[in-house]
Amino acid sequence: MSVGMFCYQCEQTAKGTGCVVQGVCGKDPESSALQDLLVLAVKGIGWYARLAAEKGARDRSIGVFTARALFSTITNVNFDPARLEGLIREAGRVKGAARELAAGAGAVFPSSIPASAAWEPAGTRADLLSRAPGADLRADRPGADDLRSLEHLLLFGLKGVAAYADHAHILGSDSDAVFDYLHRALAVLAEGRSGAGELTTLVLECGKVNIDAMELLSQAHRARFGVPVPTPVSLGTREGPAIIVSGHDLLDLEELLEQTEGTGVNVYTHGEMLPAHGYPRLKGHPHLAGHYGTAWQNQQREFAAAPAAVLMTTNCIQRPAAAYADRIFTTGLVAWPGVAHVPDRAGGRQKDFSAVIAKAKSLPGFHDAPGKTITAGFGHEAVLGVAEKVIAAVKSGAIRRFFLIGGCDGAKPGRNYYTRFAELVPKDCVILTLACGKFRFHTLDAGDIGGIPRLLDMGQCNDAYSAVRVAQALAGAFGCLPAREGVLSGDRDVDRHRQLSGLLVRERGGGGKLCREVLGGCGDHQGDGVAVVSSRLVFVASSDLVQCIVSDALG
Numbered sequence: 001m002s003v004g005m006f007c008y009q010c011e012q013t014a015k016g017t018g019c020v021v022q023g024v025c026g027k028d029p030e031s032s033a034l035q036d037l038l039v040l041a042v043k044g045i046g047w048y049a050r051l052a053a054e055k056g057a058r059d060r061s062i063g064v065f066t067a068r069a070l071f072s073t074i075t076n077v078n079f080d081p082a083r084l085e086g087l088i089r090e091a092g093r094v095k096g097a098a099r100e101l102a103a104g105a106g107a108v109f110p111s112s113i114p115a116s117a118a119w120e121p122a123g124t125r126a127d128l129l130s131r132a133p134g135a136d137l138r139a140d141r142p143g144a145d146d147l148r149s150l151e152h153l154l155l156f157g158l159k160g161v162a163a164y165a166d167h168a169h170i171l172g173s174d175s176d177a178v179f180d181y182l183h184r185a186l187a188v189l190a191e192g193r194s195g196a197g198e199l200t201t202l203v204l205e206c207g208k209v210n211i212d213a214m215e216l217l218s219q220a221h222r223a224r225f226g227v228p229v230p231t232p233v234s235l236g237t238r239e240g241p242a243i244i245v246s247g248h249d250l251l252d253l254e255e256l257l258e259q260t261e262g263t264g265v266n267v268y269t270h271g272e273m274l275p276a277h278g279y280p281r282l283k284g285h286p287h288l289a290g291h292y293g294t295a296w297q298n299q300q301r302e303f304a305a306a307p308a309a310v311l312m313t314t315n316c317i318q319r320p321a322a323a324y325a326d327r328i329f330t331t332g333l334v335a336w337p338g339v340a341h342v343p344d345r346a347g348g349r350q351k352d353f354s355a356v357i358a359k360a361k362s363l364p365g366f367h368d369a370p371g372k373t374i375t376a377g378f379g380h381e382a383v384l385g386v387a388e389k390v391i392a393a394v395k396s397g398a399i400r401r402f403f404l405i406g407g408c409d410g411a412k413p414g415r416n417y418y419t420r421f422a423e424l425v426p427k428d429c430v431i432l433t434l435a436c437g438k439f440r441f442h443t444l445d446a447g448d449i450g451g452i453p454r455l456l457d458m459g460q461c462n463d464a465y466s467a468v469r470v471a472q473a474l475a476g477a478f479g480c481l482p483a484r485e486g487v488l489s490g491d492r493d494v495d496r497h498r499q500l501s502g503l504l505v506r507e508r509g510g511g512g513k514l515c516r517e518v519l520g521g522c523g524d525h526q527g528d529g530v531a532v533v534s535s536r537l538v539f540v541a542s543s544d545l546v547q548c549i550v551s552d553a554l555g
C-alpha cells in the first residue's frame, strides 16, 4: 500500500526540511513508515517499563530490545521492510512483557493510557501501515512547534544513546541506569504532554546519560580487545583474496579474523573500522592487512572498485550498486532488501561468516600495491600517557591550542569543511579527531610538536568518550572547564544520533570561555554542530562555522 513519508532526523534531509517522497539516504516511504511505527511501539514499551522500574522491577531483556529497536531506526542502518516488520511484531511481545512486569510489581495503570501503549501490532503488514499516519512525526504535539521540536530533539538523542548501549550490550556490558533513562524519556514522549521545562531537562540529561553509555562502551572495548596503542596502518593492498569490513562492530571483526586465519584471505578495514588496528587483540592477526578506502559516503565507488567481498557490520550502508550487490553482506542491525545477511550469534557460538569467506575466495582479490602509512590508535590512554609532556608543551607555548574535529560526515559533493578546518589549524596547534570526518584529512602530513604528533586519531564515533576524557584532563590541568558535564552534552549523533545527538554547548565559567552556543540536532551523520570550547579546547564542525570558530578560538 502507498504510505506518506516524513523524516528529518539527519543533516542530509531533503531541502533541509524533511524527506517526504524518498529519503536522500535511500530510505523508501514504506521503510520510513515502519520505522515510525517501531518508534511508536518502543514508546509504549517505555511507558510500561518506566512504571515497572518505579516499583523496582526490571528485566534487562526489555532494555536490550529498546536499544536495538531505536538503533535500527538511525540513519543508514535498516532499509529492509521485512526486518522492520519483524522488529515491530517483537516490540508488541516485549511491550506485553513490560506490562506484565509492571502489573506484577504492583503498578496501577491509569484509566487512560497513551495510544502507543495501547497499540497492538497485529494483522498483516498492510494493517500495520494503516496505523502509520498516527506515527508520523508531524502528528506529534499538534499546534505546538517548539514542544514538537524538543520532543524530536530528545528522540534523536535517545537513538544515539541506544546505539552506544547496543554496542556495549554486544560485548556483555549493560547498564540499568541507561535503560531506565531510555524508558523514562520514551514514556514522556508516549504521553506527549510535557512542557518545555521538563523536555529541556530530559534533553540535557540525555547528554549526561550518553556520556555514561559511551564510558560503558569504552570500558567494554578495552576489556575485550585491550587498550588501543598508536599503530601504523597501511593504506595499500596485498596480493590475494580479501574481505573489506565496514561499520563499527569490533566483535564481528574479531570473529571474522579468527575464521579467516590460515585461509589465505586478507581482511581490510573500511570507514569506521580503521581504529580496530590499534587494539592489541585485533592487530595481532597478521592477515589484518590494512585499511581500504575512506568514509561511508564513498562506499559505492570504493566497493565497486574492490575485487573483494564486503561486510557491513553496522551503519552506514548505502544502496548497494549493481557492481557489488552480489558480494556485499550485512550483519547485526544493518539491513538492505535482497542483500545476504549473516545471522546473529546463537547458543554461545560465533557468527558464521563462511558465506563471506567463500565469496572472497571466489573473487580475484587485490594485487600487491603499497600505499601510504597512517597511524591509528590514539585513545585517551595514549594521549594521557604523555600528559606531562603535553602540559609542559602548553605551558612553554609550544602548543597553543587543541582542536577536536569529530563527527560523521555528509555525502554532498564538494563538501570540504573538515578539510578546510584541518588546513586552517595553525602549526602550533594539535588536532584530535574521531569518526568519519577524519577521512577528509587523514592523510595530511601534519608533523609533530616536540615529538607530539599534531594529528591524533582517537577512533570511531563510538570512541567519543576518549575525547571527553582528554577534554576533562586538559580542563583539570588548566582549570578551564568544569570537570565532567561541561565538556560535551549530548552527542552522537553526531551520529547522527550517536555522535552528537543533542549537542549542547553552553557557556561555562571558571576560566572557560565560550566561543559559541550550538544546539545540534542529530549528529548522526553529519555531525555538524559539534562544538565546544574553552580557552584551550575547541570541539568543532559545521561548514558555516568553521572559519568563525577557528578565528574565535584563536582569539
Ligand code: SF4
Binding pocket: 007, 008, 009, 010, 011, 012, 013, 014, 018, 019, 022, 023, 024, 025, 026, 027, 074, 075, 076
Ligand atoms: S535518515 Fe536523513 S536522509 Fe534518510 S530519510 Fe531521514 S532525513 Fe532523509
Ligand code: SF4
Binding pocket: 247, 248, 271, 272, 295, 296, 315, 316, 407, 408, 409, 435, 436, 437, 460, 461, 494, 495, 496, 498, 524, 525, 526
Ligand atoms: S562516523 Fe557516522 S557517518 Fe561514519 S560510519 Fe559512523 S555513524 Fe556513519
